[in-house]
Amino acid sequence: MKDKPAFQTVFMQALLAVLCFTASVPLHGQERFPQPEFTSDYTIPTPLQPHPRQTVFDYIDTAILIAALASASLFALKFRRRTGLIVIAVFSVFYFGFFRRGCVCPIGAIQNMAMALFNPHFAVPITVILFFTVPLIFALFTGRTFCSGVCPFGALQELVIVKPLRLPQWVSSVLGIIPPAYLCLSVLLAATGSGFIICRFDPFIGFFRFGATFEMFVAGLLFLLAGTVVARPYCRFVCPYGVILGWLSRLSYRHVKIAPEECIRCRLCEDVCPVDAIRPPVPETMIEERKTGIRRLGFAILFLPLIAFGTGFALSLLSPYLALLHPDVRLARQIRLENAGEAEGTTLESDAFRMRDVPFDALFEREKTVRGRMTKGAWIAGSVIGFLAGLTLIASSRWKKRSVFEIDRRACVSCGRCFEVCSKEQEERRKTTLKKKEKTNERD
Ligand code: SF4
Ligand code: SF4
Numbered sequence: 289m290k291d292k293p294a295f296q297t298v299f300m301q302a303l304l305a306v307l308c309f310t311a312s313v314p315l316h317g318q319e320r321f322p323q324p325e326f327t328s329d330y331t332i333p334t335p336l337q338p339h340p341r342q343t344v345f346d347y348i349d350t351a352i353l354i355a356a357l358a359s360a361s362l363f364a365l366k367f368r369r370r371t372g373l374i375v376i377a378v379f380s381v382f383y384f385g386f387f388r389r390g391c392v393c394p395i396g397a398i399q400n401m402a403m404a405l406f407n408p409h410f411a412v413p414i415t416v417i418l419f420f421t422v423p424l425i426f427a428l429f430t431g432r433t434f435c436s437g438v439c440p441f442g443a444l445q446e447l448v449i450v451k452p453l454r455l456p457q458w459v460s461s462v463l464g465i466i467p468p469a470y471l472c473l474s475v476l477l478a479a480t481g482s483g484f485i486i487c488r489f490d491p492f493i494g495f496f497r498f499g500a501t502f503e504m505f506v507a508g509l510l511f512l513l514a515g516t517v518v519a520r521p522y523c524r525f526v527c528p529y530g531v532i533l534g535w536l537s538r539l540s541y542r543h544v545k546i547a548p549e550e551c552i553r554c555r556l557c558e559d560v561c562p563v564d565a566i567r568p569p570v571p572e573t574m575i576e577e578r579k580t581g582i583r584r585l586g587f588a589i590l591f592l593p594l595i596a597f598g599t600g601f602a603l604s605l606l607s608p609y610l611a612l613l614h615p616d617v618r619l620a621r622q623i624r625l626e627n628a629g630e631a632e633g634t635t636l637e638s639d640a641f642r643m644r645d646v647p648f649d650a651l652f653e654r655e656k657t658v659r660g661r662m663t664k665g666a667w668i669a670g671s672v673i674g675f676l677a678g679l680t681l682i683a684s685s686r687w688k689k690r691s692v693f694e695i696d697r698r699a700c701v702s703c704g705r706c707f708e709v710c711s712k713e714q715e716e717r718r719k720t721t722l723k724k725k726e727k728t729n730e731r732d
Pocket of ligand 2: 544560561562563564565566695696699700701702703704705706707
């Protein structure tokens with residue numbers, strides 16, 4: 289009698305078929321309008337932004353995102369099969385990356401959400417809201433399964449890992465301060481209408497759009513090269529969305545487990561985790577005295593407001609320069625220089641402004657408002673950066689009692705390597721296969 293195909297295999301094949309089919313549908317939405325024919329020598333530039341699409345295709349993307357997240361969660365938590373996660377990663381790189389050109393992506397959507405929150409004239413499409421919130425909702429229930437292979441940037445980095453090195457704990461802790469700082473800065477700039485830095489300095493988007501500037505292409509290449517030996521450098525030391533995912537993953541209802549049953553401390557999982565997310569057991573002797581611990585925590589809590597104030601002050605000093613990222617502030621400065629005869633010629637923006645016949649005062653008033661908002665925002669963003677950095681350092685310097693190997697839910701990207709190498713897992717799988725064979729033989 290023929291073996292009944294495993295449910296996982298059938299599920300994976302069905303999923304791939306559905307995803308491949310739906311991936312081909314949105315092609316019809318592209319290039320609907322023919323390009324105008326110029327009689328002059330004008331060359332139509334190659335656009336670096338994705339084409340606008342019909343809303344229905346955005347809904348299809350959202351449905352694909354949900355399907356991919358659900359599949360990744362099943363493969364990571366229920367079936368415990370890394371192969372499935374790799375298939376999803378390959379699909380995401382091609383669909384969300386090369387085909388959809390990395391847009392909409394939840395990482396960049398942080399800025400749309402921030403801008404919409406602080407600017408009543410800016411509306412966010414429902415699909416962008418969904419792209420931003422759905423992976424976060426999944427993180428609350430199943431951990432960072434979005435990072436396992438659904439996010440095209442994470443998937444691309446996952447696929448290039450060759451031999452990940454273990455970084456010293458202090459290096460990871462110090463570099464780990466960058467993502468929350470980047471998150472606060474990008475929210476500040478988006479909220480004040482000064483620009484979308486996440487999109488502007490995205491190292492992978494150029495690959496996906498085949499249109500990176502030379503500098504961004506080099507940056508992307510360096511990230512990928514570094515990623516062969518330092519796993520997922522963008523995810524761990526840059527990504528602002530990963531910060532929010534990490535916070536929610538800490539509270540997640542369920543999460544990837546290393547061993548199916550009790551841990552036998554073989555250390556295989558610890559060696560294989562590419563992002564150092566497995567914490568080894570901490571023996572009783574290493575745990576500091578309760579009194580010392582309480583005293584240290586007291587000092588840290590006392591210093592936290594000081595650190596927050598210091599970083600808030602430091603960023604507020606930078607606010608005049610940050611404000612220059614806003615187009616109105618730049619224009620006001622240019623007009624002032626031109627009026628004083630100190631500018632080296634005019635710019636397209638200043639010429640256009642003069643043609644519009646808008647009073648200078650209106651522009652300078654707008655500049656003043658933006659500068660004021662930037663200073664206030666810089667104080668808040670800087671204080672939050674300091675507060676988060678302080679918390680991260682406190683958390684990483686604290687010894688917590690552990691009798692078995694445990695996953696750090698905030699750092700784990702649900703890649704599936706640890707359970708794939710776990711000796712207990714292999715034993716379980718062998719037992720299940722044996723049981724299945726016995727049942728089949730009995731039936732035969
Ligand atoms: S950390 Fe950021 S870039 Fe990495 S997989 Fe997660 S969302 Fe994507
Ligand atoms: S699933 Fe396991 S190996 Fe992968 S990141 Fe999480 S703890 Fe590390």
